[in-house]
Amino acid sequence: MEIVWTIGYAVVVALAGWAAFSMEYYARKARVTASPSVPWMRKAVINRMKAEVEAAGLKAPVLFELGSGFGTLALAAAKECPQMSVVGYEISPVPLFFSRLRAFLSGYKNVKFVSEDMFKADFSKGDVFLTYLTMPLMADLKPKFDAELKPGAIVICNTFHVPGWTPVREETIQNFVYTLKVFTYRKA
């Protein structure tokens, strides 16, 4: 019996070590950690997303979450807009595993998480884009947004803006500690 506990313990320690190494490796590779949006920013982004979708009269939009991490934003979007198809792009295996597990447990049928580099995705297929990334990544995304987004596409950014683009709306979200921004863009 003792051998079973020893093996079980060794497996758990090995898995935890691999997960920690993997998270660190992909954070360096991706130039951003998998930190989820904080609850008040998630609420602000989702409320903005609902308002923009309604204002644009989109009946069954496709939403891409670029760098979906643990699935926090994508699952909230799928819950709030059941008519929407939500696709989360994520390259880091540990958050991807948990986002898929959460999607399975939630039972939402309108959300999926793909193990794919967002820079290889076809942005012309999306109507709404959510980001919570870093400035170097936003700068790298800009030419792809310029080239591929269809006219009228909605881009909503948590904290980090699209450099060189003028937002149609810039909201300041004040918390007891932080002042953060939500930037909303419409592709011309």
Ligand SMILES: C[S@@+](CC[C@H](N)C(=O)[O-])C[C@H]1O[C@@H](n2cnc3c(N)ncnc32)[C@H](O)[C@@H]1O
């Ligand atoms: C700050 S987290 C955002 C998590 C989530 N969007 C949220 O708001 O809760 C950024 C995520 O983007 C992912 N990421 C960075 N570059 C990526 C790329 N090229 N393709 C797919 N995912 C990427 C990272 O692995 C990380 O999990």
